[in-house]
Amino acid sequence: MVKPGTSPSAMGRADTIGRWLLREWLGIFLVGYGLFVGLPWLAPVLMHLGLEAPAWALYGLYSMFCHQLPQRSLFLFGLKPMYSLSEIRQVWPYEDPLQLRAFIGNPIFGYKVAWSDRMVSMYTSLWVAALLFALSGRRWRPLPLWAFVLLALPMAVDGTTHFINDLLYGIGERGFRYDNAWLVALTGGRLPTWFYVGDALGSFNSWMRWITGILFGFGLGALALPYGEAAMQAMQEEP
Template sequence: MFPLLYGFGIGNGKILQKSLNVMRELQTESLLHKIVGTLFNRWYEIFIFFYGGWVFAPFLAPLLMKLGWNEAGKFVYWVYSFFCHQLPQRSFFLFGEKPMYSLVEIQSAWHNTFDPFLLRQFIGNSQMGWKVAWSDRMVSFYTSIWFFAILWYPLRRILKPIPWWMFFLLFMPLGIDGTTHLISDFAGIGNGFRDSNEWLANLTNRSFPLSFYSGDAFGSFNSLMRLTSGILAGFAIVWLLFPTVFLFRINLNQLSNLSHE
């Protein structure tokens, strides 16, 4: 009789253990469901906070250098060096005489070189100011996404996603400008067709000053193209993706409410 009761107790113990395991799994799944649901419902706030930190951190580099916190500033430059070429002639400078400098000015202050790996090491000085940790194209593209996201929120209930053809149309200038710059740089920094823009000078019968056609300084054709194409691409991303995610979340919540009725 005792062996029988003993076996019965073992059997109940196994059933109880299995029940406890099932309960733990259900609790874990419920917790994960709540976490995922919260993240999904708060996607906009999460994006604004974390993406905003990522976008505006490059501006900390020149501020830290200005304050004399050189090691912290150089750390920011180092982190963003993995995401951008950081060429100084294509970067904004803060706390200096000008917002941007030509290649000749950079060479005079740094090294008389066309080597991009050497040029990108120049972060500025007390007279010229300190460059932002990524280029003007990165600033216009990534920062515009954040600002357009802020502008989108009050209009989220009336704005619909743009069609794909419009998205590609708005994104195309960034692709063309970036690709032509890349091809031009194969001829060497300062020697490519996008450095002189002779084709544009001939096309416009040289109606603008030489500084508009040549180089990358603020106000030049190259500078304006990088800024404009970046803003258009940022606008396209927000106008397509944000309304799409917003509508998807609404539809998903409606389905979830119906399933609980």
């Protein structure tokens, strides 16, 4: 609401800014959300450079969005891009999830990205969807709701089964989502053991987190972005 006594020039500037925001909302989203998506990767870089205070600030900020369990996270500047829980416990021997998630790495292991692989795939794919929407001239039709539900369902199943496994067996190297014996039986054990077991990069669990996160992120973008554009266009047309 415009305050009484507001000058016409001030009202004109406010209207100009408002219409610019409505017109450029997608670019603003790409920049702002892009920073949100990219900053978790800055945390290990800062740790590697010895800038621990800002790195810890980023880990603390993104801990509100992610469990940050190290065995399900990527590491930079270390020997491997991911580590098993048994490898991590050689230097960080904790069982409690709150203590376990506090491990960010060391000079040998490298330092973990500030959120897990599933969060990387989910949030980044939404940003990529927004970029493709912009490059397409914002001409997408909204994804049908039923199609979005189908794309979101795999992540719901994968995440829920991981949660149930952790609830029943604890955060450890055990349970039906650790050894995936059901998948071994389903495929006749034709694939390498490392594919079935654990969370390592390239394993079944790892692939499921990446794929389901990407499906959800792209599905959300395909559903929400066209509606967002339509709403912004409608507000621009208001007198």
